[in-house]
Amino acid sequence: MTHKPHILFVDDEENILLGLKRGMRRNRHAWNMSFASSGGEALEIFKEKHVDIIVSDMRMPIMDGAELLERVCKISPDTARVVLSGYAKDEVVLKVIGPAHQYLAKPCDFDDLEETIKRIFRLRDCVGETSVRKLITGKKNLPSLPDIYQNLLAELENPMSTNRSIAHILEKDIGLKAQVFKVCNSAFFGLPQKINNLETAVSMIGMNTLRSMALLSGFFTTLKDQVSECLVLERLSNNSLEMALMAAHIGRKLGLSKPEIDLAVSAGSLCHIGTLIVSATWPHKFEEAVKQCEQNPDQTIDNFEREQIGADHGVIGAYLLGLWGFPLNLCEAIAYHHRPHLAGEGEQRVLCTLHIAQHFSKMVGRSTLDDASLMRGIDMNFLEEKGFPITMDFLKSLNLKENV
Numbered sequence: 001m002t003h004k005p006h007i008l009f010v011d012d013e014e015n016i017l018l019g020l021k022r023g024m025r026r027n028r029h030a031w032n033m034s035f036a037s038s039g040g041e042a043l044e045i046f047k048e049k050h051v052d053i054i055v056s057d058m059r060m061p062i063m064d065g066a067e068l069l070e071r072v073c074k075i076s077p078d079t080a081r082v083v084l085s086g087y088a089k090d091e092v093v094l095k096v097i098g099p100a101h102q103y104l105a106k107p108c109d110f111d112d113l114e115e116t117i118k119r120i121f122r123l124r125d126c127v128g129e130t131s132v133r134k135l136i137t138g139k140k141n142l143p144s145l146p147d148i149y150q151n152l153l154a155e156l157e158n159p160m161s162t163n164r165s166i167a168h169i170l171e172k173d174i175g176l177k178a179q180v181f182k183v184c185n186s187a188f189f190g191l192p193q194k195i196n197n198l199e200t201a202v203s204m205i206g207m208n209t210l211r212s213m214a215l216l217s218g219f220f221t222t223l224k225d226q227v228s229e230c231l232v233l234e235r236l237s238n239n240s241l242e243m244a245l246m247a248a249h250i251g252r253k254l255g256l257s258k259p260e261i262d263l264a265v266s267a268g269s270l271c272h273i274g275t276l277i278v279s280a281t282w283p284h285k286f287e288e289a290v291k292q293c294e295q296n297p298d299q300t301i302d303n304f305e306r307e308q309i310g311a312d313h314g315v316i317g318a319y320l321l322g323l324w325g326f327p328l329n330l331c332e333a334i335a336y337h338h339r340p341h342l343a344g345e346g347e348q349r350v351l352c353t354l355h356i357a358q359h360f361s362k363m364v365g366r367s368t369l370d371d372a373s374l375m376r377g378i379d380m381n382f383l384e385e386k387g388f389p390i391t392m393d394f395l396k397s398l399n400l401k402e403n404v
Contacts, residue, residue, distance in 0.1 A: 005121060006032040006049055010042045010056040010068065011084075016106075020055075023110035031117075039063030043071060051079050053117055055104075058085030069099035077138030078130070080120050080323055084108055099140060101323040103186040116325070123322035126335050129310035135281055136320050142175030142273070143280055145233055146222040149214075152176065156211045166210070167199040171269075174240045175233070178273055180205065181266075182324040183213065194327050196266035232279045232286075236272045239361065243268035246357035253398060254388055256349055264353040267333045270326075271354065274317025274334070282309050298376060300362075302338045314338055340382045352388050355379065360398065 009020045017035050024033055034049070036042040039060060045051065054072055058065040069081045081099060086106030102116065127133040152169050155161045170176050177198060184201035185194050195201045202210065247268035251261040279286045289304035302312035318335030322328070333351040336343040340355045359377045375392065383390050 004030065004032045005052040006034065007117060008034045008036065008042060008045055008051045008054045010036045010039065010054065010060075010065075012037055012057065012060040016057070024114070027114065039065075039068035039071075042068060043075075046072070046076055051076060053080040053082060053120060055082045055084050055113070055117075058083055066099060073099050073138060073140065078134040080124075080137060082116065084113070101137075102325040119322055119328050119331075122328070123315075123319045123331055123335070126315040127311050127319050132309060132311045132316065133319065136277065136316055137323065139277070139320065141221050142178060142276060143229070143233065144173045144175040144222050145230060145237070148173040148176065149222045153214055156207060156214060161207070163199050163202045166202045166207075170198055170202070171241065172237055173233075174237050174270065174272055174276060178270055178321070178324075179213075180210070181270075181326070183209075185325055196262045229280065229283070233276060236275055236279070240269045240272050243271055243354075243357055243361055246360055247353050250356050250360075250398065251353045253394070254349070254353060256353065260349055260353075263327065263330055264333070264350045264357075267330045267337075267350055267354050268357055270321065270330075271317065271334045271337060271358070272313065273320060274313030274315070277316050277320065278305060278309065278313050285309050297362075300338050300358075300377065312338070340379050348386050352383055352386050355383070356390070 007024075009017065009024070011017045011020065014037065017037060021033075021035055024031075027033070032049075034045050034051075036045060039056075040063060042054070042056070051072075054069070056065040056068055060068075065083055065085065069083070072079055072081060081101050083100040083103045084106060085103070101120075104113065104116065124133060127136065148169060152166070155166055155169055158165075170180055180198070180201050181195070184204050195204060205213075244265045245268075247264040248261055251264045256264065275286075278289075285308040286305075289301055289308050292304040292307075293299065293301040302314060305312040314337055315335045318331040321334065322331045329346075329348075329350055332343050332348070333354045336351060337354040337358045340348065340351050343351055356378065362377070375395070378390065380390060
């Protein structure tokens with residue numbers, strides 16, 4: 001018998017809870033669902049059943065949504081945490097942005113809520129190891145470089161700072177960058193479409209909110225006195241910038257539209273979020289995977305990550321970004337940029353771009369690039385199936401050394 005995932009909805013308003021029961025009833029054959037009218041009642045359900053996703057209101061008496069989700073994070077770190085609330089004040093987003101993976105605004109269309117839940121499950125299925133998934137779901141932030149964090153604080157206090165100057169600092173750290181995008185693209189801001197440009201994200205959030213986020217204990221964390229970890233994070237941040245530039249160049253060569261190129265650039269700049277998690281959570285296994293990759297230059301590191309921990313950086317990063325509400329096509333591109341044939345149906349144009357970019361990220365550092373090296377590692381069949389029949393002349397025309 002197949003295990004049905006369990007969703008828990010929490011709201012102190014009886015009419016809203018009844019509306020959720022009616023609206024979600026169509027999913028009763030696919031999901032088990034529980035409904036609670038208070039935080040206390042919700043915690044009692046956790047004692048009796050495993051909960052895969054909790055969807056909670058923010059404003060509730062005795063125990064509000066932020067406190068409830070903080071407790072859930074401790075007692076059930078594998079549970080995905082979603083806020084569904086009509087209360088939109090700056091202090092609210094600062095309270096819930098840590099414990100909550102996503103913030104959805106009331107009134108929420110049932111189709112949107114359903115799609116959010118389905119997206120979480122779809123990306124969760126990519127991470128086979130339950131223990132690995134639990135560590136990812138339990139994360140509330142990502143480590144950042146102390147120097148970059150201090151520069152950010154200083155620039156936020158600078159009366160002459162601009163959105164561009166703030167974005168320039170954030171661009172140098174993949175952890176900070178991902179969390180800013182997470183906040184900007186939450187329903188708290190009510191934007192009609194997802195923001196992929198960092199300067200625009202800073203503008204939407206605003207200096208005051210960003211300053212409060214930076215000073216809020218636990219929202220951003222830094223690596224302190226951990227030289228090796230800082231070196232890894234610095235290298236990953238630099239590589240993510242390189243990947244973003246590659247994705248932009250390759251996307252233009254492939255004829256992608258401007259929105260698709262923007263999404264590919266965003267995917268490139270965030271594709272090493274999973275590597276950051278792997279290196280910080282399993283440092284010794286990560287070192288072993290790097291060592292094996294160096295000894296086998298014709299293989300990519302994801303093969304050795306799966307051997308060491310049961311999942312690779314692509315699916316790990318994609319799952320966290322999916323929990324945080326990033327677009328599905330961006331998450332899929334990150335999840336499968338090494339193994340695109342595992343992706344779902346559809347055009348997958350962003351994935352095609354990122355797949356080529358990751359291959360050339362290894363090629364750029366090599367002194368010689370023979371034809372065999374250029375071709376080896378690219379899934380030519382997948383690219384042709386998706387409408388991008390890549391030739392040797394095309395690969396040579398990219399001139400990535402001049403464009404990165």
